[in-house]
Amino acid sequence: MDFAFDARTEELRAKLLAFMDEYVYPAEAVAEEQRAALASPWDTPAVVEELKAEARRQGLWNLFLPDAEYGAGLTNLQYAPLAEITGRSPHLGPTALNCAAPDTGNMEVLAQFGDDAQKKQWLEPLLAGEIRSAFAMTEPEVASSDATNITTYIERASDGTGDYVITGRKWYISGAMNPDCKIFIVMGKTDPDGTDIRRQQSMVLVPRDTPGVTVKRAMKVFGYEDHSHGGHAEVVFDHARVPVTNLVGEEGGGFAIAQARLGPGRIHHCMRLIGMAERAIELMCRRAVSRQAFGKALAQQGVVHNWIADARVTVEQLRLLVLKTAWLMDTVGNRGAHAEIQAIKIATPRAVVDIIDRAIQLHGAGGVSQDFPLADLYAGARTLMIADGPDEVHQRSLARRELKKYL
Template identity: 60%
Template structure:
């Protein structure tokens, strides 16, 4: 059974829906036009900063943080409903300062950062003045198993020296990106899950080299983007280590639990938008003597889409509620389940919408193709389906055989 939302979260939901209708959807094309106006797409469209200020003025800011000192103090369950609304538009999360990887990085600073680290990096992230990135996966190893990571973080007096080749460092190309959280190996002789650490690397540190940007199915995702980044003998103060040596996996687990809820609820929002567009298109277009909406095959795919979306939403809200009640570790199976199920549902629904749109569905005239690329990527982000399937199977067996 679904829980009732608090009065506060209901009010925020109403405000957010209104803001999306008044400001976000009408400016999606403005955003794209501004990106394409200059010689480079790696600049920040002015409209995004205008909309951020409007959102901040209305209190629609840092909604993801459950700590009232920093955000709205919403539970994961409450925020999930808002996150779904943001998922309708690919530009929306940043407008409300609820965009990855900044959300996860801000949570890391709040949970594990020192007062000095919070002052230097968390505060400007909370205000939306800067952006950040997270360097974990590597091109030369299967990073679905994070114990494979070979990037090194070596103590040298009062400094650490970082040597690593990373890729899919999202946000590294943004001109506002000022800080990276880098995961690497500090002790090859420690226990398997205590070899890795996380360290803060200011992005203007000598030796940090952005080698290239990595398009996703042809989309550059400018000005945010995804990059291959090399850390060549990068030196940072020893105080930049997060929580201490060997705590990398501990930090990663604290970071990823709520983050997977966010990813999945945004994907449900994308599916909802696709279904809305599908229905409108079917009502507007005629083929073989009648509107598409009158054909049984179209009614069937609409019904299948609605059923799948509702199932995905309930499963995700259940996982969010369990995190709130018992913590991310206790909700590990539920988190893995949604990470498998929700991107599949989102892809199914978006694909059906593309089919109804015909040729238009694969163009950039409509948001479907971009949402499809985003949803397909989600089957790899934060671990591929196969890793989560293994975890669900293992945890289920353990419970059944108690």
């Protein structure tokens, strides 16, 4: 097995590492300062647009899309180390490269399932970084870990127009607070009484300015409003009407599209999580060599040695598992890599939460303050134990797959 990155990956890694050092890390504090002066905290700081322009100039743009017609044409294996690097600055790195969720998944959906008119109207401006988008599936009234539970209805209008009428309530809709979010991909039931519970759902495109669409409030995550990602919103659809041409794919195809969307999304999260862990290890080491307690540097304390060593071993294990999963997705497809995708989704957030937690402990009060990124990293990593399917759902499915060998 060859563990070396190919020439193109190495070239892009070198450019991206330099881009992060020269532009992204210095912009973290600038973005916070600029946001404080904005009329709305959900507006985009000017430095973010500057980062996007520079990334595009350097060819560091849409790296996530394997389809060369729309993106960089990289394989999952090539993209993995690049996503990891951006994960070290999770609020700015992915956004600067137009590789931030939920836009990445939405662009993949439109590229794979959208028709020509939908691609022209929505995919092209998303690829250009001119607008943002949101994916509306999760609902407050049901256990959304089972997507067949959703209760939002997508019904044909009774006036003969053939329009769809959408009624329901969604929450934790990422990016929806950003005024640049112009389009929602909404999952709801077009055939709620259908015998196949995985064919009851469909997806439709709902422009933000559609009458009946209300972005009601921002949802906090561990007290954070997550301004950098455009927040997480509660969104109400009250008889919102869109033409039938806004259907994505076919009626009854919503569940399958969601699964196609979530596979790459899960591995992208895990790639970035490894970068978050690397940032935490770096901060932990810098803190350890710069602080003294009880007459010696923290770096000389045995327990600190254990934390750092365990963190390094864990990250190396996770990286290999993620790279194996990426390779399988490239060679046997997402379905063939299903077990590995589940494995990394279980293992990576859990382990990275522990690493960040140790880094917080080493920083003392500073670790939970706004002066270091650790508390924010912790909130993001811990949330990913729920997002895109909670750990327990993946454990259940993975265990069933394993038990099948013995039944």
